[in-house]
Amino acid sequence: MNSTQIDYDSVAEIYDLYVAADYDIPFFLEETAHVEGPVLELTAGTGRLSLALIQAGVPLTCVDASRGMLDVLSRKLRERGLNAEVLCADICELELPTRYQLALLPFQAFMEITGEARQRQALASVLACLAPGGRFICTMHNPAVRRAQVDGTLRLVGRFAIPDGSLVVSGFEQGGHPLVKRLQFFEFFNSDGSLRSKQLLPMEFEFVERDQFEAMALEAGFQVRALYGNYDRASFDAGRSPVMIWVLQRADAQPYSRSKPVCVSSQRGAPQAAPDCFATFSRTRGAISAMKRSN
Numbered sequence: 001m002n003s004t005q006i007d008y009d010s011v012a013e014i015y016d017l018y019v020a021a022d023y024d025i026p027f028f029l030e031e032t033a034h035v036e037g038p039v040l041e042l043t044a045g046t047g048r049l050s051l052a053l054i055q056a057g058v059p060l061t062c063v064d065a066s067r068g069m070l071d072v073l074s075r076k077l078r079e080r081g082l083n084a085e086v087l088c089a090d091i092c093e094l095e096l097p098t099r100y101q102l103a104l105l106p107f108q109a110f111m112e113i114t115g116e117a118r119q120r121q122a123l124a125s126v127l128a129c130l131a132p133g134g135r136f137i138c139t140m141h142n143p144a145v146r147r148a149q150v151d152g153t154l155r156l157v158g159r160f161a162i163p164d165g166s167l168v169v170s171g172f173e174q175g176g177h178p179l180v181k182r183l184q185f186f187e188f189f190n191s192d193g194s195l196r197s198k199q200l201l202p203m204e205f206e207f208v209e210r211d212q213f214e215a216m217a218l219e220a221g222f223q224v225r226a227l228y229g230n231y232d233r234a235s236f237d238a239g240r241s242p243v244m245i246w247v248l249q250r251a252d253a254q255p256y257s258r259s260k261p262v263c264v265s266s267q268r269g270a271p272q273a274a275p276d277c278f279a280t281f282s283r284t285r286g287a288i289s290a291m292k293r294s295n
């Protein structure tokens with residue numbers, strides 16, 4: 001078990017089987033395209049996003065608290081002949097010698113940092129890793145939309161092919177004010193349909209409300225440069241946006257010219273939660289196709 005709430009080491013070798021989202025990659029490719037020097041990717045995991053960035057020529061420092069997830073990432077880098085700095089560390093205690101122009105925390109994973117004290121520590125640590133004027137893109141779900149899934153209902157994440165059989169992933173969630181407790185089930189079946197083995201992953205993550213995050217970010221020493229509600233850069237709509245994508249900047253910097261702060265606007269269509277490793281299968285499909293349509 002690592003220092004975080006979720007034992008990712010125990011699922012590191014199967015993570016890529018059931019998490020194959022790519023909806024956020026164009027956004028991060030754009031954000032990293034013209035950055036000077038290396039980019040800091042926090043919660044890099046097995047490299048779902050990292051590999052795309054490295055292949056595009058972005059020099060990357062990949063940080064994660066799970067040794068197991070990073071072992072998979074390192075293996076994938078070796079197999080592809082790619083290079084990146086890979087560091088096992090808890091964001092809340094991060095101390096790095098480099099000062100970055102850009103830090104990323106993708107896949108809504110800020111929510112895995114539970115408790116206000118640790119969230120504040122994380123923001124302070126990231127700020128300290130940034131050069132003057134450096135930006136921090138921090139992602140999380142919009143509680144107003146994502147909370148609808150926290151209802152105790154068992155949902156299928158999906159059925160995935162494995163050698164000589166299949167893996168079925170499902171889960172249910174309870175709580176949500178602000179802590180969510182999720183139980184995720186992994187059932188491995190042989191090709192004749194018989195059950196081979198089962199695995200359980202208890203997960204905890206926390207909803208962070210918009211005003212609460214903004215206050216913590218400002219108190220940590222950031223300015224808010226933009227708040228997007230989706231990876232197509234739609235403005236954040238409190239009632240409908242699936243995610244909050246915060247573009248923060250060290251407060252000691254000149255204003256960031258790329259985008260003005262974005263606060264509120266209307267969005268067409270029904271609210272949809274963004275997919276992640278907790279997402280249900282049907283919701284993942286729906287959200288991804290909605291995002292593709294809106295691009």
Ligand SMILES: C[S@@+](CC[C@H](N)C(=O)[O-])C[C@H]1O[C@@H](n2cnc3c(N)ncnc32)[C@H](O)[C@@H]1O
Nearest residue numbers: 004008043044045048064065066090091107112
């Ligand atoms: C849902 S996975 C996402 C992995 C990868 N970014 C992706 O998109 O597939 C969340 C990752 O965050 C890492 N993590 C959670 N809390 C962390 C913390 N406090 N410090 C460092 N890594 C953390 C976990 O170990 C896990 O690999």
